[in-house]
Amino acid sequence: MIKIKALNKIYNVGQKNEFVALRNINFEVLPNTVVVLKGVSGSGKSTLLSIIGGMNKPTSGEVIVEDKYIAKLPDLHLSNFRASSIGFVFQSFHLINDLSVFDNISIPLIPLGLSAKEIEEKVNYAMQICNIAHKSMEISKNLSGGEKQRVAIARALVNNPNIILLDEPTANLDSANSKNLVEILSNLKKLGKTIVISTHDSLFDELDFVEKIIYIKDGDISG
Template identity: 55%
Template sequence: MIKIKNITKEYILNKNNTIKALKDVSLEIKEGELIVIKGASGSGKSTLLSLISALAKPTSGEIIVDDKKISKLPDNFASTYRRDNIGFIFQKYNLIPTMSVAENILLPLIPLNPEPEDMSQKLEIAMKMFDISHKKDVLVNNLSGGEQQRVAIARANVNNPKIILADEPTANLDEKLSLRFVEIIKELKAFGKTIVIATHDPLFFGLDFVDTEIELHDGKLI
């Protein structure tokens, strides 16, 4: 489903300073697989997720998703690709604090201009799936950390994307909430989602429902 071919990503800080975040990385991910990418901070994990989601473009190499090259898409086509295919769970949630739970979850649907009935149905399914229905009209800045994460997960799934990307999803959670997140990921895999998690949390290492663990070190795949 996802083919990453000889990807290199460079960030130019100034004319004398270039950082190579990824160095000639190749990887294939099958549909329905759960992949854990581990590595220390700065190893290139988040960069790899940003390339798969077309939030960034590689310096060289290519990424193919469902037989479509997405690594050099113009911004407007990249936005459409993300809208139709990707659910992204960010480390810091990226919620809008002055909007309600329902409004935050519905944000990915707005560009689709769906019928109100369809919008309402998808909202109800997403909230029920991640146990946040009782907070529907509460402003996000009045939620606990665990509740905010459930909102972020519901938002990532409201449009039923094929691919779920999670960047250090347990970094701001205590042990109890982290264990609950692991259970949620297991449920998502059972629904047939293709899932890529970037983490240095050992909680994800050695899980029996993870298909593959890979490690990045200094931008290289080990």
């Protein structure tokens, strides 16, 4: 489902502040598995996740997602790839504060030209999976952190992508909300999704549905 080969990412190439963020990274994520990328702050987790999601380009190496060489895709194809294949959950949620929960979740559907009824069905389904339907009409800025997180996940799901990428999903959650998140992730796996989570939270160390933990340190994969 996801293959990374000899991936390097260097920021500020050729400048004084050139910085190697990822060094010769190789790994594979099989379909319908959950993989955790674990490392301290600055180790390169977000960089790697954003490259898998087609939001950031590697300096060299191959990134093959659903059989597409995404580092080589032209921009238009890349945005189509992102819209259809990837659901990305940002650490800071990136919701539009003044829009309702329903409207935030429906945003990825706008370019598809669906009918109002189709949009409603898809948003309702995503809200139900994320246990946020009771807040459908609430303005997003009034939500708790855990609720915002669930809206962000519902928005990532609404297009029914095969792959869900979550960047530090528990960073802003208390332990009760973190447990809710784990349950949502477990359900997403049952729905057949392929999931990659970046984290430094030990909560993910011993979950039975996590196939693999990849340790990343200073841009290197070890262990």
